Amino acid sequence: MCGIVGVVSNAPVNQLLYDALLLLQHRGQDAAGIVTLLERKFFMHKAKGMVRDVFRTRNMRGLPGDVGLGQVRYPTAGNAYSEEEAQPFYVNAPFGIVLVHNGNLTNAHALRAELFSTDHRHTNTESDSEVLLNVLAHELDRATRGRLLDSATLFEAVRNTQRRLRGSYAVVALIAGHGLLAFRDPYGIRPLAMGRNADGTVMVASESVALEGSGHVFERNIAPGEAVFIDLQGQVHAEQCADAPTLNPCIFEFVYLARPDSVLDGISVYQARLNLGETLAKRVVSTVPPSEIDVIIPIPESSRPSATQLAHLLGVPYREGFVKNRYVGRTFIMPGQGVRKKSVRQKLNVIASEFKGRNVLLVDDSIVRGTTSREIVQMARDAGARKVYLASAAPPVRYPNVYGIDMPTKDELVAHDRTVEEIRELIGCDALIYQDVDAMKRAIGSLNPKLDGFDASCFDGVYVTGDIDTEAISRMNGNRPRIEETGEDSSRLALPNLAE
Numbered sequence: 001m002c003g004i005v006g007v008v009s010n011a012p013v014n015q016l017l018y019d020a021l022l023l024l025q026h027r028g029q030d031a032a033g034i035v036t037l038l039e040r041k042f043f044m045h046k047a048k049g050m051v052r053d054v055f056r057t058r059n060m061r062g063l064p065g066d067v068g069l070g071q072v073r074y075p076t077a078g079n080a081y082s083e084e085e086a087q088p089f090y091v092n093a094p095f096g097i098v099l100v101h102n103g104n105l106t107n108a109h110a111l112r113a114e115l116f117s118t119d120h121r122h123t124n125t126e127s128d129s130e131v132l133l134n135v136l137a138h139e140l141d142r143a144t145r146g147r148l149l150d151s152a153t154l155f156e157a158v159r160n161t162q163r164r165l166r167g168s169y170a171v172v173a174l175i176a177g178h179g180l181l182a183f184r185d186p187y188g189i190r191p192l193a194m195g196r197n198a199d200g201t202v203m204v205a206s207e208s209v210a211l212e213g214s215g216h217v218f219e220r221n222i223a224p225g226e227a228v229f230i231d232l233q234g235q236v237h238a239e240q241c242a243d244a245p246t247l248n249p250c251i252f253e254f255v256y257l258a259r260p261d262s263v264l265d266g267i268s269v270y271q272a273r274l275n276l277g278e279t280l281a282k283r284v285v286s287t288v289p290p291s292e293i294d295v296i297i298p299i300p301e302s303s304r305p306s307a308t309q310l311a312h313l314l315g316v317p318y319r320e321g322f323v324k325n326r327y328v329g330r331t332f333i334m335p336g337q338g339v340r341k342k343s344v345r346q347k348l349n350v351i352a353s354e355f356k357g358r359n360v361l362l363v364d365d366s367i368v369r370g371t372t373s374r375e376i377v378q379m380a381r382d383a384g385a386r387k388v389y390l391a392s393a394a395p396p397v398r399y400p401n402v403y404g405i406d407m408p409t410k411d412e413l414v415a416h417d418r419t420v421e422e423i424r425e426l427i428g429c430d431a432l433i434y435q436d437v438d439a440m441k442r443a444i445g446s447l448n449p450k451l452d453g454f455d456a457s458c459f460d461g462v463y464v465t466g467d468i469d470t471e472a473i474s475r476m477n478g479n480r481p482r483i484e485e486t487g488e489d490s491s492r493l494a495l496p497n498l499a500e
Contacts, residue, residue: 001257001404002087002102003027004192005210006069006172006180008230009201014063016214017070020203021051023210026259027102028074031086035098036065040177042098046086067180067232069172071100075406085127088174091134094141095149096176101129102206103168103190104404106467109475111135111164132169136161140175149178151229151237158183158227159241166467168250168403168455170222172204179231180204186242187464188224189250189403189455191264194236195219202230207262221265223247248464251454252405254444255394256302256365266448270305273365275443276393277309280435284361287433288389290314294358297321299365299376300348306393307363316361321354321380344375356384366394367427367434368407370414374427381428390429395437396420399461400473407458409477 003024007013017034032054033046045059051072071087088098105111108128115121115131119138123130136157140149143157158181168189173181182204184192195211195218196202205211208218222228225242249265250257254272262269284290293316298307300322311318325347354360360380367373373390380388396415401407410416414423424432437459445451455464 001027001074001190001406002100003072003206003210004069004100004102004170004172005071005203005205006100006174006182006230007067007201007203008180008232008234009066010199010234011066011201012064013066013068013201014060016201016203017063017068018051018055018060019214020205020210021070021072023213023259024072024206025051027206027257028072030075031073031083032071033073033086033088033100034063034068034070035088035090035174036063036068037174037176038065040096042090042096042174042176044088044090044098046083046088048083048086067174069098069100069174069180071102085125085130087127087129089127089130089133091137094137094144095178097133097137097140097173099129099133099136099171099173101132102170102192102404103185104128104402104476105132105165105169106167106402106465106472106476107165108167114164128167132165132171133173135164136171136173139164149175151231151239154181154229155227155239155241162186162225162242166465168465170206177232179229181227181229182222183227183241184222184224186225186245187248187455188245188265189248189464191249191253191258192222193218193220193264194222194228200234202234202236204228204230207258207264209259209262218263246452246464247450248453248455249451250403250405251440251444251456252366252394252401252458255440257405260302260305265451267444268447271447272444273302273305273393274309275447276435276440277306277363278313279439279443280306280363280391280393280433281310281313282439283433283436284310284314284391288361288431290316292359292387293361293389295319295321295354296361296363297354297380298363300324302365303363303393306365310361310363310391319354321351321360321383322348322376323351324348344372345379348376348379350379350383352383354383355380358385359387359389360385361389361391362429363391363393365392366397367392367414367423368397369412370423370427373414373429377427377429387430388428389431389433390424390427391433393435395435395440395459396423397458399458400477401458402463402468402473402476403455403457403465405458410473
């Protein structure tokens, strides 16, 4: 999962891109990059690290131009430590193209072989985004042979590109001397929105918060399978390029990934999380009588809306029992359990008075490995809690995600091939309550009846692209980001705080 942004303006865009990437920082903290276009020349700066660390004054001065794009990276394929795999990616032909990509191609392996043997194009990294760029460049070259590049030929190239790609992708590409291209996969798995400000600047970005927070008015979402071309004069051209598009956004965006102040595909992320708390309340009542719960405490941060709604409906006091240190390294996919356990203690501190002598219901947005949950339950006990119940606003995560979220392999998922009771014993809580899959879909889907459904594959094992089997998952697991044993993990899921 990454955050992407593109801008066409009549004034310098370097600061605007920087500000938008800060608003998307929760979507990736491993690397950041910006490219601007002045006349027909690209200016690029990218490096590993957070936006505030990657871009200094000298770097910003080296990014002139009124058109540009940027990305914050959270690696889901390739090498997490390679500077070369930071985006944007660039090819010099045809025209000169730079590209940023949010998502994950499920057929990247086959496409890479196809590019070499049939298209005669070279890729130099393990990134699926470089594969996507070269497929687009090849199709653009074919579409413009003997023809001028206009919106019709551009959309023809996108149409042929989409016929070759599988998986999830929200893409922003800059074509030297022509303009900005954005398109989305035919299922709309990853989000992409468009807006503009009073001076005519047009922006596309992963989340509406990047538009609104940088002074733009949200206009609409880019539809599944749709391509939008913004020429250098700021004129917007759009066309549906997929054969049979459907809107099936990733439900984990609403559960956890997106900022609560964003609206994705017509759904308020904050309201979605409130609704999850409402449906979770029914599950809690059937497991633990509210009279046996003294206090409800969220595990910061994404679970707060669900926990507040749950407390309101059960008539149980809501309290903050954990204080987060926002300046500690992440834990979710750290290399060793010992390091992960230590980091949980470092990043969360307990307010002991909220636990001592009480039956406590902890609320989390989701439970993935279970390691962090086990440690937090123990922290509550150490603080003097009589009983510790744990509720998850999401259902059990039983299956790997292949569309751009670096979920562990199935054997690392605490819920894979385990009953709820077996998970409860591993985590060490007195009761464990999960959200129901269908209830989750109804709670969020009711906020936009126009949706065709969701990709909820990590919960229900149904992969909406229809091309995923055990062999495909094994192959993609082999291309998961390489994390060095001594490396400091900085992925989005490791520390759920920047989205709040």
